[in-house]
Amino acid sequence: MSKRSAIRRDYLLAQEVIISPGRAARPKNHKATKPKIDQRVATSCFFCPEKLDYNNVIELLPPNSAKKWQVAAINNIYPAVEMDNQQALGKQEVIIDTPRHEQSLADVTIDELAMVLKMYAQRTIALSKQPPLDYILCFKNYGHDAGASLEHSHSQVFATKILPLAIRAELSAARRYRRRTGHCPYCDMIAKEVMAAERLIWQDHNVAVIAPYASRFPYEAWIFPKRHQDNIGQASQVELRSLASGLSLILKQLQTLGMAYNICLHQVISATDQHFVIKVQPRGNIWAGVEIGSGLIVNSMPPEEATVFYRSNLSNI
Numbered sequence: 594m595s596k597r598s599a600i601r602r603d604y605l606l607a608q609e610v611i612i613s614p615g616r617a618a619r620p621k622n623h624k625a626t627k628p629k630i631d632q633r634v635a636t637s638c639f640f641c642p643e644k645l646d647y648n649n650v651i652e653l654l655p656p657n658s659a660k661k662w663q664v665a666a667i668n669n670i671y672p673a674v675e676m677d678n679q680q681a682l683g684k685q686e687v688i689i690d691t692p693r694h695e696q697s698l699a700d701v702t703i704d705e706l707a708m709v710l711k712m713y714a715q716r717t718i719a720l721s722k723q724p725p726l727d728y729i730l731c732f733k734n735y736g737h738d739a740g741a742s743l744e745h746s747h748s749q750v751f752a753t754k755i756l757p758l759a760i761r762a763e764l765s766a767a768r769r770y771r772r773r774t775g776h777c778p779y780c781d782m783i784a785k786e787v788m789a790a791e792r793l794i795w796q797d798h799n800v801a802v803i804a805p806y807a808s809r810f811p812y813e814a815w816i817f818p819k820r821h822q823d824n825i826g827q828a829s830q831v832e833l834r835s836l837a838s839g840l841s842l843i844l845k846q847l848q849t850l851g852m853a854y855n856i857c858l859h860q861v862i863s864a865t866d867q868h869f870v871i872k873v874q875p876r877g878n879i880w881a882g883v884e885i886g887s888g889l890i891v892n893s894m895p896p897e898e899a900t901v902f903y904r905s906n907l908s909n910i
């Protein structure tokens with residue numbers, strides 16, 4: 594591959610990135626930064642099963658598991674949006690990913706990770722029945738650079754009435770594509786990427802994991818269900834397990850690189866022609882003057898090289 598930079602455009606959006614091989618953020622530049630567990634924090638952690646406020650629990654998995662839960666959904670006690678605030682209407686929840694304080698999502702088993710995704714699905718279904726909520730973002734911050742503030746591994750759900758601008762742009766681009774071709778743009782894109790294989794990190798019968806052509810972040814990975822579905826609430830148990838397998842192999846590799854990351858899953862209740870995707874966006878590039886000023890993002894890790902990296906380590910997982 595050429596070592597010269599190239600501007601690439603997103604599959605669907607008028608969003609451009611500069612893929613710039615040879616700049617910083619190579620694997621060797623990352624130190625392993627798995628946070629050290631602070632025992633004083635661990636013994637007073639209110640996400641651990643013994644200290645959790647069960648009055649604040651919304652849902653447990655397995656159901657009715659009392660203090661033996663594997664995943665717990667609780668109300669966010671510091672929400673930015675609330676159902677009774679017309680000025681900022683929405684709902685925020687926290688999902689405690691594991692009962693074990695010291696574990697990250699890269700450490701849990703595939704079945705345990707599938708149960709975290711099952712909780713994303715359950716909360717998506719429950720919130721989609723609460724009008725006027727229309728947008729449901731399930732997300733996770735891992736590592737200080739990605740905004741994580743508490744040691745105990747947790748995800749969050751952020752649901753609002755309004756759709757963020759970027760999501761509105763994506764939906765209208767998807768609808769234009771469908772009007773023109775009769776197809777879902779992501780179904781077509783997945784088929785092309787699987788066929789070309791250059792950016793295909795892993796696949797099984799249900800799921801394809803790709804490094805997107807215009808990756809905005811080094812080692813960015815998108816985990817798609819192959820069957821067209823609009824949100825994670827529609828995924829079968831088998832599909833959730835495949836999604837967990839794909840997600841796990843990415844998170845284990847990012848842990849070896851010591852990279853912070855965000856996991857994001859955007860869902861719009863009123864839009865039936867979305868193709869849901871789990872995006873893993875590692876935070877290896879600091880957005881500076883070019884990004885803030887021009888909106889053009891510089892990424893030093895070409896997705897084709899990220900694919901080679903992930904694939905070469907598959908046998909270690």
Ligand SMILES: [Zn+2]
Pocket residue numbers: 635638639640641693694745
């Ligand atoms: Zn804890």
Ligand SMILES: [Zn+2]
Pocket residue numbers: 777778779780781820821822867868
């Ligand atoms: Zn589709």
